Amino acid sequence: MARIIAGVSSSHVPAIGAAIDLKKTEEPYWKRVFSGFEKSKEWMANAKPDIVIAVYNDHASAFSVELIPTFALGCAAEFPPADEGWGPRPVPGVKGHPALASHIAQSVILDEFDLTIVNKMEVDHGLTVPLNLMFGSPAQWPCPVIPLAVNVVMYPPPTGHRCYMLGRAIRKAVRSYPEDLRVVVMGTGGMSHQISGPRAGLINSKFDKAYLDGLSRDPKKLTRISHMEFMREAGAEGIEMVMWLIMRGALDDKVKEVYRFYTVPASNTAVGHIILENIERKTKAGRPAPVRQSPSKGRRAAAHAPSLPSPASGGGRGGGLVVGSKR
Numbered sequence: 001m002a003r004i005i006a007g008v009s010s011s012h013v014p015a016i017g018a019a020i021d022l023k024k025t026e027e028p029y030w031k032r033v034f035s036g037f038e039k040s041k042e043w044m045a046n047a048k049p050d051i052v053i054a055v056y057n058d059h060a061s062a063f064s065v066e067l068i069p070t071f072a073l074g075c076a077a078e079f080p081p082a083d084e085g086w087g088p089r090p091v092p093g094v095k096g097h098p099a100l101a102s103h104i105a106q107s108v109i110l111d112e113f114d115l116t117i118v119n120k121m122e123v124d125h126g127l128t129v130p131l132n133l134m135f136g137s138p139a140q141w142p143c144p145v146i147p148l149a150v151n152v153v154m155y156p157p158p159t160g161h162r163c164y165m166l167g168r169a170i171r172k173a174v175r176s177y178p179e180d181l182r183v184v185v186m187g188t189g190g191m192s193h194q195i196s197g198p199r200a201g202l203i204n205s206k207f208d209k210a211y212l213d214g215l216s217r218d219p220k221k222l223t224r225i226s227h228m229e230f231m232r233e234a235g236a237e238g239i240e241m242v243m244w245l246i247m248r249g250a251l252d253d254k255v256k257e258v259y260r261f262y263t264v265p266a267s268n269t270a271v272g273h274i275i276l277e278n279i280e281r282k283t284k285a286g287r288p289a290p291v292r293q294s295p296s297k298g299r300r301a302a303a304h305a306p307s308l309p310s311p312a313s314g315g316g317r318g319g320g321l322v323v324g325s326k327r
């Protein structure tokens, strides 16, 4: 059985990626930011997840204004880095996990979350910068990554509550995947930032720190923050913080906070970061306890589950999920 072991929230400021690519990480301005992720890289190296689900937003790289999916799940086998105007970042291509991604798509859509299934997509700094912060700059990313792109760039973005509930649905989906995989969920973006206009550069550390507290101890309270409140308190782009609630919703109610970091500024944003672990219940044999599922719920899901082509059995084009294809 697959299980989510931890959740991580992390900034995805593009200037952080540029600092890495231009080898400026040791400069005093950037060292302050990167030093806050040294412990995080150690934690990740020890956690050794089999798969990362990375919740991020695309910045008009894969999706133009012609097509704005609210939630788009990457089901492909690979996701090359996008050219964001100065060539693709010199980072490895992201390998996906079509089998688990397709399973999540099926489970979550049958749970009435209408995800967009993406079988071909390039990924921008929103995804690659957090991977650098958590994994460093290896020749290849150490595990497959399933991208989940969320619209926070064009009105209306999803509510924090909707994001949290999607996290819950993802948790259920992962738990029902038969292979024994350890999964880390990343929520990226935030914290307070306003890129343009008279309030450009707005930083509200009090709001940000309270949000980190809420993620750790009372996430349901955060689900009641409205879009207007996010924008008023944390700036127009502070709305990215709703994505962290997908990560938090995917975790158990009670979690152990193992690390936190906050600094300002990076570019013109606040950088906030937290690592939360699920508290593992163990059997007497020392193995993780099986998750109990209501038999009625299980039967209902099975009754509704159509027979979809599985990428694991060669059913998806390029490793992605194809539903209703006539090819």
Ligand SMILES: [Fe+2]
Residues within 6 Å of the ligand: 012, 057, 059, 126, 189, 240
């Ligand atoms: Fe962003």
